[in-house]
Every structure is written in C-alpha cells, then in structure tokens.
Amino acid sequence: MFVSSPPEPAPHANHMVARAVLASELGPDGRRSRVSRLRSDGPLVLRPSHPKGAEPLTHRRTDAARVSLAAGTAGPLGGDDYALSIHVGAGSTLVLQDVAAMLVLPGAGGGRSRMSLDIRVDDGATFVWWPEPIIAAHRCDHTHDIRIEIAPDARMILREEAILGRHGEVPGNFASRLRITRGGAALYDQRLRFGPSAAGADGAAVLGDAGAVGSIIAVDPAWERGAPPADPYDRGAALTPLAGPAIAIGAVAADSLALRRLLVRGLDILGGPWIARHNGKDGS
Amino acid sequence: MTDETKSHRALRLGVAGPVGTGKSSVIATICRQLRDEFALGVVTNDIYTDEDTRFLKSAGVLPEERIRAVETGACPHTAIRDDVTMNLMAVEDMERDFAPLDIVLVESGGDNLTATFSPALVDAQLFVLDVAGGGDVARKGGPGIARADLLVINKIDLGPHVDVDVDRMVADAEAARHGAPVLALSRHRPETVAALCDWVRAIHGSWANGSHTPIDPGPMAPHHHGPKDDHTHAHGHSHPHHHPHD
Amino acid sequence: MDGAGGSAALLLLSDGRLPAGGYAHSGGLEPAVTAGRVTDMSDLERFLVGREETAGLIAAAFSAAACERSRRGELFEIPALEAELDARIPSSELRRISRELGRQLRRAMSAVHPHPHYDALGAAPHQPVVMGVAAASLDLSPRDMALAILHETNADAAAAAAKVLRVDPFDVHAILARMATRLDRLAGEAARAAQGPSADLPAPGSPLADIAAEHHRRADVRLFAS
Ligand SMILES: Nc1nc2c(ncn2[C@@H]2O[C@H](COP(=O)(O)OP(=O)(O)OP(=O)(O)O)[C@@H](O)[C@H]2O)c(=O)[nH]1
Ligand SMILES: [Mg+2]
Numbered sequence: 001m002f003v004s005s006p007p008e009p010a011p012h013a014n015h016m017v018a019r020a021v022l023a024s025e026l027g028p029d030g031r032r033s034r035v036s037r038l039r040s041d042g043p044l045v046l047r048p049s050h051p052k053g054a055e056p057l058t059h060r061r062t063d064a065a066r067v068s069l070a071a072g073t074a075g076p077l078g079g080d081d082y083a084l085s086i087h088v089g090a091g092s093t094l095v096l097q098d099v100a101a102m103l104v105l106p107g108a109g110g111g112r113s114r115m116s117l118d119i120r121v122d123d124g125a126t127f128v129w130w131p132e133p134i135i136a137a138h139r140c141d142h143t144h145d146i147r148i149e150i151a152p153d154a155r156m157i158l159r160e161e162a163i164l165g166r167h168g169e170v171p172g173n174f175a176s177r178l179r180i181t182r183g184g185a186a187l188y189d190q191r192l193r194f195g196p197s198a199a200g201a202d203g204a205a206v207l208g209d210a211g212a213v214g215s216i217i218a219v220d221p222a223w224e225r226g227a228p229p230a231d232p233y234d235r236g237a238a239l240t241p242l243a244g245p246a247i248a249i250g251a252v253a254a255d256s257l258a259l260r261r262l263l264v265r266g267l268d269i270l271g272g273p274w275i276a277r278h279n280g281k282d283g284s
Numbered sequence: 285m286t287d288e289t290k291s292h293r294a295l296r297l298g299v300a301g302p303v304g305t306g307k308s309s310v311i312a313t314i315c316r317q318l319r320d321e322f323a324l325g326v327v328t329n330d331i332y333t334d335e336d337t338r339f340l341k342s343a344g345v346l347p348e349e350r351i352r353a354v355e356t357g358a359c360p361h362t363a364i365r366d367d368v369t370m371n372l373m374a375v376e377d378m379e380r381d382f383a384p385l386d387i388v389l390v391e392s393g394g395d396n397l398t399a400t401f402s403p404a405l406v407d408a409q410l411f412v413l414d415v416a417g418g419g420d421v422a423r424k425g426g427p428g429i430a431r432a433d434l435l436v437i438n439k440i441d442l443g444p445h446v447d448v449d450v451d452r453m454v455a456d457a458e459a460a461r462h463g464a465p466v467l468a469l470s471r472h473r474p475e476t477v478a479a480l481c482d483w484v485r486a487i488h489g490s491w492a493n494g495s496h497t498p499i500d501p502g503p504m505a506p507h508h509h510g511p512k513d514d515h516t517h518a519h520g521h522s523h524p525h526h527h528p529h530d
Numbered sequence: 531m532d533g534a535g536g537s538a539a540l541l542l543l544s545d546g547r548l549p550a551g552g553y554a555h556s557g558g559l560e561p562a563v564t565a566g567r568v569t570d571m572s573d574l575e576r577f578l579v580g581r582e583e584t585a586g587l588i589a590a591a592f593s594a595a596a597c598e599r600s601r602r603g604e605l606f607e608i609p610a611l612e613a614e615l616d617a618r619i620p621s622s623e624l625r626r627i628s629r630e631l632g633r634q635l636r637r638a639m640s641a642v643h644p645h646p647h648y649d650a651l652g653a654a655p656h657q658p659v660v661m662g663v664a665a666a667s668l669d670l671s672p673r674d675m676a677l678a679i680l681h682e683t684n685a686d687a688a689a690a691a692a693k694v695l696r697v698d699p700f701d702v703h704a705i706l707a708r709m710a711t712r713l714d715r716l717a718g719e720a721a722r723a724a725q726g727p728s729a730d731l732p733a734p735g736s737p738l739a740d741i742a743a744e745h746h747r748r749a750d751v752r753l754f755a756s
Binding site for chain 1: 584745748
C-alpha cells in the first residue's frame with residue numbers, strides 16, 4: 001500500500017541519491033522576491049531563470065523569483081532516489097519550471113525509482129509550479145510523491161501531467177500521490193496508478209484507454225466564500241471546485257498534446273490571473 | 285435527529301396514477317386554487333428527466349423553491365413504496381424549510397396501475413385515471429383504483445372524442461370502490477375543479493382534527509423479486525374502510 | 531479491535547434492500563455507459579475492477595475508519611475524517627452525492643436502529659462515515675464494514691448494468707464471482723489502513739469517474755441519479 005511515509009529504499013552503490021533544496025523570500029524592499037537558498041544535487045540541477053513559456057498568475061507582478069529544474073538527461077532510473085524540498089517564504093512569489101519533460105526509465109538492476117517533493121508555502125506567498133510532463137517508459141517502476149502544505153493566506157497553482165509510455169509503448173508501473181494540506185487540514189489528496197500492476201486502471205472509472213492524464217490545482221484564499229462552479233467543458237475534462245478555496249481541473253486524453261490543450265482550455269475557463277499568458281511575458 | 289421535523293408536520297398528500305393521466309395537472313390545479321388558503325409545497329418524482337418539476341415551475345403555480353424533484357433511479361414505484369427514504373426526506377426538508385406548511389403534495393413518477401404510496405410517506409392519496417386510457421380501466425381495479433382515498437377520473441371533456449361513456453366509467457369505478465369517493469374531473473369544467481378543492485379541504489380538515497385514519501391501499505399486484513419476498517400474501521389483506529370525509 | 535457483532539447484522543447493513551435510497555444510483559456505471567466507455571462485458575469488468583480499486587477502496591477504508599473511531603468513542607476524529615474524504619473526491623458532484631446518501635442512510639438507520647452517535651455527525655455526513663457509525667452501533671468490526679461497502683459498491687453497479695447495458699445477468703454475476711477474492715483483499719487493506727492516522731488512508735483517484743459524474747448531472751435524460 002502507498003502510505004504517506006513509505007520506507008526509504010536502500011539505494012545501490014551505482015544508484016543515484018539526490019537531495020536538492022530551494023527557498024525564496026521577500027527582499028528587503030518588501031516587493032521583490034529572491035531566491036534565498038538553492039542547492040542542486042547530482043542530476044537535480046536548479047538554476048535561476050527568466051520567464052519562459054505560458055505561465056499563469058504572475059503577470060500581476062514583475063518581481064517573482066524564477067527557477068528552472070533539470071532532472072538529468074534521462075531519469076530517474078530504477079533504484080534512483082531524488083528528493084527536492086521547497087520553501088516559499090512569507091510574502092514571496094516563486095515560479096518553478098522544468099527544463100524538459102522527465103522520462104522515467106527502468107534501471108539496469110531493476111528496482112523502483114523514486115522522486116519526492118516536499119513543499120511549504122508560507123503566509124501571503126504565491127507558488128507557481130509549472131513542470132513538464134512525466135513520461136513513464138516501458139517497464140519503469142516509479143513512485144512520485146508530492147506533499148504540499150500551504151498557509152491559509154497563500155496562493156498556489158500547479159500542473160501535473162503523466163504520459164503513459166513513449167510513443168506507442170506500453171508504460172511500466174507508475175504511482176504518484178499529490179497531497180495538499182492547507183493550514184494543516186487535508187485539501188486535496190489523490191493517488192494515481194497505472195501500468196501492468198495497476199488492476200482496473202485501464203477501466204472506464206479510472207483512465208480507460210487514455211495515453212495521458214493530468215490536472216491543474218489552484219488555491220486562492222479569495223475563493224473562501226466559494227470557488228468557481230463546476231464545468232465539465234470536454235468529454236475528457238472537467239473543472240470542479242474542491243471542498244475549500246480551491247479548484248481542480250482534471251483531464252484525460254489520448255496523448256500529451258491533446259492533454260495540454262485540454263488543460264489550457266481549463267485555465268481559460270478559470271479566467272483572470274489564472275490564464276496562462278501565451279506570450280510568456282510579465283504584464284502589469 | 286436533525287432530519288426529522290415533528291413540530292411543523294404538514295398533511296402529506298400523494299398523487300399516483302399511470303403515465304400522462306394528469307397528475308401534474310391535478311397538482312397544478314390544487315396549487316392554483318388553494319395557495320391563498322393553505323401553505324403548500326410539492327415534491328415530484330422523476331423517472332428519466334425533471335419534466336414534472338419543470339412543468340410545475342413554469343406553470344408558476346408556486347414559488348419555484350417550493351417545488352422539488354426526487355430522482356428515482358427509474359424505479360418510481362420503489363420510491364413511493366418499498367424505499368421511501370428519499371421522498372420522506374424531501375418532504376421533511378420542505379416542511380422544515382418553509383415551516384409551517386399545511387399540505388405537501390407528492391407526485392409519483394407515472395408508473396402503472398399497481399403503484400401506490402406507502403403509509404410511511406403520505407397520510408392520504410389520490411389515484412388519477414383518465415378517460416383517454418379507456419372506459420374499462422376503472423373496472424380492472426387494483427389497489428389504487430380500489431382503495432385510494434380519492435379516485436379521480438380526469439379529462440372527462442375528452443369523453444366524446446375517445447368513445448368513453450363517462451357516467452358509465454364513474455359508475456364502474458364506484459362499484460369497484462364499494463362506494464368510496466370517485467371524482468370526475470376536467471380542468472375545463474369549473475364545478476369539477478371546485479369539487480376537487482372541496483375534497484382537499486375536507487381531508488385536510490379531518491387530518492388536522494385527528495379524525496382522519498390513513499389507509500394503505502395495499503401493495504402492488506403479486507409478483508416475485510426473490511425467494512424471500514412476501515409480496516404475494518398481502519394483496520388481498522383487508523383494511524378497515526374509513527372515509528371520514530364522504 | 532474485533533466486533534463481536536453477528537454476521538446477521540452485517541448482512542442487514544450490506545443488503546441493497548436496506549431502504550436508504552441507494553437504488554437510485556448506478557455507481558458511476560450509467561455515466562460511463564453514456565460516455566461510450568463501457569459497451570461490452572470486458573469493459574464492464576474493467577470498470578468494476580477499477581472502481582473497486584479506487585472509489586471502493588476509499589469508501590471501504592473510510593467506513594472502516596469511522597467504525598473504528600466510533601467503537602473507540604473517538605467521535606472528535608470524525609470531522610477530520612470527513613475533510614480527508616472530501617480531499618479524496620475532486621468532483622463536487624460526487625461529494626454532494628456521497629453526503630446525500632449519507633443523510634439518507636442516517637435517516638433510515640436512525641429509525642431502524644437508533645444510536646446517539648448519529649446525532650454527533652454533521653448536517654450532511656458522507657455515506658461511508660455513516661456506514662461506519664452504523665456498523666459500530668451493531669457491534670461489527672471495521673473489516674466487516676469494509677467488506678460490506680465493497681460488496682455494495684459492486685452490487686449497485688451490477689444491478690444497474692441490467693438497465694443501462696444489453697447484458698446477460700449471469701455474465702454480470704460471473705464477473706462479481708471472479709472479483710470475490712479481490713474484495714476480500716481490499717477489505718483487509720482497508721481495515722489495516724483504518725487502524726492508522728486518517729491522513730494515511732488510501733487515496734486512489736478515478737479521473738474518468740469524476741469527469742463523467744459532472745457530465746451526468748447536466749444530462750437531460752438519465753435513469754440514475756449518479
Ligand atoms: N383535455 C384535457 N387534457 C388534460 C386535462 N388534464 C391534463 N390534461 C393533459 O394531459 C396531459 C398529461 O398531463 P400531466 O398533468 O402532465 O400528466 P401526468 O400524469 O403528470 O404525466 P406524467 O407525470 O408524465 O406521468 C397534458 O397534455 C395535459 O395538458 C384535462 O382536464 N383535460
Ligand atoms: Mg407529471
């Protein structure tokens with residue numbers, strides 16, 4: 001069973017163990033956010049960056065701290081154990097993006113690969129996490145574990161996309177869990193499993209014959225009196241309010257391109273500052 | 285128990301009968317005629333759609349929030365007989381939200397001749413037939429026709445067009461009901477509408493002063509659901525016939 | 531903690547004929563059929579397996595957890611349990627239905643077998659939570675309760691199959707028979723999880739069921755409420 005604190009795998013000598021750390025804070029001028037801590041480790045390379053691609057929410061501010069993450073050229077591989085810890089300090093805005101999609105592959109000696117992210121978003125902070133898809137390659141065995149604690153007065157938007165195998169390929173075993181707590185109370189907790197050992201994942205209740213699945217979660221204290229209403233805007237996608245000041249956009253599609261289109265449409269429906277701006281520039 | 289409201293209990297009046305005989309129309313008529321006299325609420329039961337609720341809301345017979353729909357999972361008879369929880373809660377919610385109500389009308393999803401309300405759900409019930417269904421229907425009997433508190437034979441204005449002798453049909457029905465009340469109704473004949481309203485006033489009066497005894501018309505016709513089902517024995521069981529209002 | 535309650539009480543709770551309005555729901559099957567994702571028996575089997583492994587397991591674990599906490603008299607844990615369950619149901623429609631069924635079950639059980647714990651639940655408690663409290667009031671064990679919920683999850687959809695699909699009911703029950711050991715295993719998993727903290731209860735998602743449920747609510751014509 002997939003519990004909240006699974007035992008640490010015992011990594012092999014040739015397996016990669018990486019522990020990276022990232023933190024942002026509000027600068028002395030009380031406006032500009034800056035990276036206060038940045039520690040890359042092995043394949044987990046963190047780099048301050050410039051605005052890139054379509055990124056929602058932050059066009060209101062010109063002073064966000066921006067970082068991009070590269071997780072090696074290929075990997076993690078079976079047996080690898082990556083962890084990234086992120087702290088978005090009070091009042092600061094952090095935008096985290098990926099350099100490229102993450103391809104999870106089986107390792108030479110087999111074994112499970114693992115990536116965990118432990119994220120804290122403090123009061124008044126804004127966290128925008130806009131990663132690229134995770135591609136579960138044939139025969140991979142990957143566990144992806146994301147824990148986020150967000151302060152009641154903080155905002156956040158994140159996207160997650162999982163692709164079931166490279167083109168025309170049957171995926172290996174993939175398990176992810178995204179758990180978001182707000183002020184210590186559960187807000188969103190979803191585990192996703194597919195691959196040969198995930199019975200029924202190919203059924204019509206879970207993923208059917210889809211090749212890609214993803215979601216966008218947005219949290220905003222401004223929705224305290226009610227998040228935007230549900231909108232099943234496509235046969236394979238719906239925007240729904242969560243039981244708190246938050247929404248989820250869930251989408252299931254044939255491939256990564258179709259998935260991305262559905263998620264972008266979902267953001268457009270959400271409107272306002274949540275729309276991903278296609279010119280990639282800061283407005284305001 | 286938060287879900288129960290004993291304090292402001294209304295008279296719960298069921299309206300059953302086959303599809304299209306005029307249940308919604310009867311309810312609309314009652315609401316239109318009596319809404320100034322009684323505080324009313326309506327619960328409809330849907331089979332596929334929320335047609336009944338939409339019809340009643342668009343007819344404007346009551347404020348929209350006093351008309352609520354229950355979805356019956358394509359089992360309209362179950363919802364008024366075997367498992368009344370959804371309807372019971374809809375009625376209780378209505379009584380609580382608009383207290384004090386005098387009468388809550390419950391429309392059954394149009395089913396067949398055998399579906400009747402459980403006494404756990406309603407205090408009294410109307411069974412609605414129409415002349416368009418044929419003059420023999422009343423003779424065929426069944427629990428609703430034979431023992432509902434009131435049998436309505438609706439759309440009598442159509443009698444000549446469908447070759448039905450209305451007087452004959454009413455006489456047959458009265459025979460099948462051993463003298464219990466039968467009302468020939470047409471929304472185009474004010475005197476019949478007035479008689480319907482009088483009946484509602486009378487049943488509300490006897491219910492309010494405690495002289496009304498709820499009658500269970502009895503379950504549906506014998507049929508089997510499973511080995512332990514005892515639908516069969518109860519069909520013929522005898523009820524004290526009580527008609528304080530006639 | 532094992533309940534000393536007898537098997538007869540378990541059968542009472544797990545019987546679909548318990549008058550609590552469950553018959554109006556197809557357990558997500560009609561929405562899946564409407565979406566064109568279940569058209570034959572093999573689709574149906576994958577649907578049922580996927581549903582038991584996700585929504586079924588969640589309902590089982592939460593009812594087992596509610597049973598466990600109710601048995602221990604730790605009702606103060608119920609609000610956190612409800613929040614954890616909300617967090618596991620992204621579809622607002624499915625959360626609403628779970629709470630509606632919970633209210634109905636409480637209404638029925640308060641009449642059938644009254645217990646003070648029912649009053650301690652909020653205005654509209656989730657169905658698995660009410661089930662767990664009902665099980666505790668009948669002195670059943672968390673594992674028994676989990677099994678009952680898993681059985682009901684399948685039974686609701688199987689009963690609906692005959693109405694929304696062209697099926698041979700024997701084939702439908704053959705699927706249920708093949709799934710029997712799976713249900714036993716899931717019940718064990720749910721009961722084990724129920725012993726631990728609420729935050730660690732299983733959280734398997736079912737994205738297509740969430741999406742289809744929202745579409746179903748907006749359909750003009752439907753047999754089942756969900
Ligand atoms: N001629 C005539 N038509 C009537 C009368 N009452 C109702 N109708 C018509 O009969 C049709 C069915 O009436 P409804 O009130 O919808 O019947 P219902 O029993 O509620 O139907 P379901 O809910 O679908 O079972 C409608 O077209 C009404 O206009 C009447 O007194 N005379
Ligand atoms: Mg009607």
